[in-house]
Amino acid sequence: MGSIQMKNKCVKEYYKKLKELFLNMNYTDGKYLRDFRLNLMEYAIVHPDCTYDELVEEFGTPKEIFCEYVGAQDPDYLISCINKKHFRKWMGTGIIAVGICCVFIWALFYYSIYKGSRHDSINREVVIIKDFDLEDNENEKE
Structure with missing residues (x-):
C-alpha cells in the first residue's frame, strides 16, 4: 500500500474531499477509507487521464459515498x-x-x-x- 501512490490530481482531490467528511474516524472508518482509496487507485491505473467528473460518474460524489456509508451503519x-x-x-x-x-x-x-x-x-x-x-x-x- 505504501509503494502505490495516487498520481492523478483529480483522484487526490476526490479522496481528500471524502476523507474530510469523516470527522470522527475510528478503525472501521479508516478501514473503509483505505479500501475505497485502493478502489480509486485501481480506477486511476486503468484510466490514467480520468477527470473529477468521471470519478463522480463512476463512484458518486464524496457526499453520496459518505451518506451511503453512514446509512449502512447500525x-x-x-x-x-x-x-x-x-x-x-x-x-x-x-x-x-x-x-x-x-x-x-x-x-x-x-x-x-x-x-x-x-x-x-x-x-x-x-x-x-x-x-x-x-x-x-x-x-x-x-
Missing part, C-alpha cells in the same frame, strides 16, 4: 460514536480547565512568596560572644 454504533466524541470533548475541556487551575494556584503561591519576601532583607552580622568570666579566669592565672 444506529446504535453511530450513537456510541457520537457519545464517545462528546466524552472526549468534555474530557479534553476538563483536563485543560484543571491545568489552568494548577497554573493559577502555582502563580498565586509564588506571588505570595514574592510578596512576603519583598520586605524582608537578609542581614549578615557577625556577633562574637565572649564569656567575660572565662577571660577573667585566664587573666588571673597569668
Whole structure:
C-alpha cells in the first residue's frame, strides 16, 4: 500500500474531499477509507487521464459515498460514536480547565512568596560572644 501512490490530481482531490467528511474516524472508518482509496487507485491505473467528473460518474460524489456509508451503519454504533466524541470533548475541556487551575494556584503561591519576601532583607552580622568570666579566669592565672 505504501509503494502505490495516487498520481492523478483529480483522484487526490476526490479522496481528500471524502476523507474530510469523516470527522470522527475510528478503525472501521479508516478501514473503509483505505479500501475505497485502493478502489480509486485501481480506477486511476486503468484510466490514467480520468477527470473529477468521471470519478463522480463512476463512484458518486464524496457526499453520496459518505451518506451511503453512514446509512449502512447500525444506529446504535453511530450513537456510541457520537457519545464517545462528546466524552472526549468534555474530557479534553476538563483536563485543560484543571491545568489552568494548577497554573493559577502555582502563580498565586509564588506571588505570595514574592510578596512576603519583598520586605524582608537578609542581614549578615557577625556577633562574637565572649564569656567575660572565662577571660577573667585566664587573666588571673597569668
